[in-house]
Amino acid sequence: MRERTTAPRGLRRPGLVTVALMAATACALLFHAALPGLPGHPVSLLQTFLPWLGLAVPAGLVVAAVRRSRTAAVACAVVAAVWAGVFRQTLLPAAPDTYDMTVVQHNVSDENPDPGRVARVVLGADPDLVALEEVTPARLPAFRSAFARTHPHHAHVGTVALWSTYPLKDVSRVDIKPRAVGPGWDRGLRAVVRGPRGDIAAYVAHLPSVRIRPTEGYATGWRDESAARLGRSLAAEREATALVLGDLNGTAADRGLRPVTDLARGSRAEWAFSWPASLPLARIDHVLARGATVVETWTLPATGSDHLPVAARVRW
Numbered sequence: 001m002r003e004r005t006t007a008p009r010g011l012r013r014p015g016l017v018t019v020a021l022m023a024a025t026a027c028a029l030l031f032h033a034a035l036p037g038l039p040g041h042p043v044s045l046l047q048t049f050l051p052w053l054g055l056a057v058p059a060g061l062v063v064a065a066v067r068r069s070r071t072a073a074v075a076c077a078v079v080a081a082v083w084a085g086v087f088r089q090t091l092l093p094a095a096p097d098t099y100d101m102t103v104v105q106h107n108v109s110d111e112n113p114d115p116g117r118v119a120r121v122v123l124g125a126d127p128d129l130v131a132l133e134e135v136t137p138a139r140l141p142a143f144r145s146a147f148a149r150t151h152p153h154h155a156h157v158g159t160v161a162l163w164s165t166y167p168l169k170d171v172s173r174v175d176i177k178p179r180a181v182g183p184g185w186d187r188g189l190r191a192v193v194r195g196p197r198g199d200i201a202a203y204v205a206h207l208p209s210v211r212i213r214p215t216e217g218y219a220t221g222w223r224d225e226s227a228a229r230l231g232r233s234l235a236a237e238r239e240a241t242a243l244v245l246g247d248l249n250g251t252a253a254d255r256g257l258r259p260v261t262d263l264a265r266g267s268r269a270e271w272a273f274s275w276p277a278s279l280p281l282a283r284i285d286h287v288l289a290r291g292a293t294v295v296e297t298w299t300l301p302a303t304g305s306d307h308l309p310v311a312a313r314v315r316w
Contacts, residue, residue, distance in 0.1 A: 015071050016071075018060050018067075018072035018075065018076075019072055019075040021056065021060065022056065022060055022072070022075035022076055022079045023075065025053050026079050026082045028050075029050070029053055029082050029083055029086050030082060030086070032046055032047055032050065033253075033255065037255075039217065040216065040217020040218055041217060041219075041220045041256070044220050044250070044255055044256050045217075045218040047254045048250060048251050048253075051271065053083065054080075054083045056079060057076050057079050057080045060075065061073065061076045064076060089268045089269050090268065090269060090270060094270075097296065097313075097315065098295075098315060099314060099315045100197065100315050101128045101129065101313070101316075102126060102128055102129075102312070102313050103128065103129045103130075103243065103245060103287050103311070103313075104122050104125050104127040104130050104309055105131045105245040105246060105247075105287050105311075105312070106118065106122060106130075106300075106303070106307065107132075107134055107247040107305060107306075108132050108133065108139075108303065108305050108307075109134055109305035112134075112139075112304045112305050114303075114304050115143050115146055116146055117304055118132075118303045119146030119147060121301050121302075121303045121309060123147075123150060124300065124301075125309075128166065128195075129162065129163070129164050129165075129166075129202060129243070129245070130147065130151060130162070131160070131162050131202070131245035132160070132161045132163075133159060133160050133187070133204070133206035133247050134159055135156065135161045140156065143161065143163075151164055151165055152165075153166060153167050154168075155171040155191045156189070157171075157174075157186050157189035158173075158185070158188075159186070159187055159206065160186075160187050160188065160205065160206055160246070161189075161204070162189065162202060164191075166193050166194050166195050166196070167193075168191045169191070170190070170191065170192045171190070172191075173189060174189055174190050174203060174205065174230065174233050175229060175233075176205055176207065177226070177229075178208060178222040178226055179225070180222070181208075181222065187205065187206040188204070188205045188230065188233075189203070189204050189205075190233070191204075198240075198241070199239055199241075200239065200241045200243060200292075201237050201238075201239035201241070201242040202242075202243045203230070203233070203243065203245065203246070204245050204246055205226075205230050205246035205247075206246055206247045207223050207226045207227055207230070207247065207248045207249045207250070208222035208223045208249065209249050210223050210249055210250070220256050223248075223256060227256055227259050227260050230244070231258075231263060234263045234264060235263060237290075241289075241291035241292050242264065242289070242290045242291060243287065243292070243314070244260060244264045244286065244287075244288040244289075244290075245287055245288075246285070246286060247284060247285050247286075248260065248285070248286050251282050252266055252283070252286065261288065264290040265288055265294065266286055266287055266288045266312070267287075267294040267297040267312065269296065269297075270296065272297045272310055273308075274299055274307050274310050275306065275307050275308070276307075277302045277305060277306050277308050280299070280308060283297075283310070284307075285307055285308075285309075285310045286310070287311075287312035289314055291316075292314050292315060292316050293314065293315045294312050294314055295313050295314070295315050296313045297310060297311070299311070
């Protein structure tokens with residue numbers, strides 16, 4: 001009679017599958033920026049939800065426990081260490097830092113019926129600058145009234161607006177409209193803030209939304225084109241200090257936003273997930289700075305929008 005043989009438990013197929021998946025997860029965490037561009041922009045989608053790759057670790061540990069695979073368990077531990085290393089800035093407690101200005105950025109939603117609630121939440125952060133997107137003409141007077149006492153200086157272009165405690169000058173439209181979009185699409189502005197330490201160029205921008213479509217995959221074309229236009233404006237900016245405030249419809253890790261994020265940076269010490277408001281999964285609302293440092297970022301309570309407001313402290 002031929003003797004039946006079995007593979008050691010740690011090398012059984014389920015264990016090897018888990019090891020392979022853990023290896024792929026670790027590579028995605030470490031080398032996502034080096035992955036090639038592919039049709040459907042899957043890398044941008046991966047980068048949008050990059051922190052959530054950590055969920056692969058508890059899932060893998062469950063499989064390792066069920067299959068009693070020591071190899072799979074070790075692979076999970078390696079991925080956990082890689083994940084912690086990649087996001088160490090967020091995981092480690094940040095020391096208190098000095099700052100010169102507080103800024104709030106918020107997509108208020110064009111369907112939000114309560115500008116007063118938005119203003120109460122936003123003003124709770126005691127901001128010096130407030131940038132809002134999806135401000136419809138019908139709601140604009142209500143927002144003006146709500147911010148008039150605390151933020152008397154105001155600028156708006158299309159559906160984006162800026163309120164400031166400091167005087168504003170040189171307000172202009174920033175052309176971030178994709179070529180395929182028709183006229184009347186104005187979602188970018190620039191204004192110079194006459195701050196206590198000198199002039200600051202403030203950009204308020206609302207980049208096009210992205211969608212997952214069966215024929216296109218992760219459709220980022222308009223968003224990426226708009227980001228490139230915003231990046232060119234920022235690159236040509238003459239003021240030494242510039243802020244970019246807006247709903248950029250992508251995370252700081254998303255390669256589609258590189259034309260902007262290569263020139264201006266935000267804080268990576270907090271998650272500050274802002275979208276969707278009901279179950280925040282990603283920070284697509286940003287306060288970025290060039291010639292200054294964003295030292296802290298956090299979210300404010302819900303306002304009735306599908307985004308949470310994002311507040312940040314900036315140091316010159």
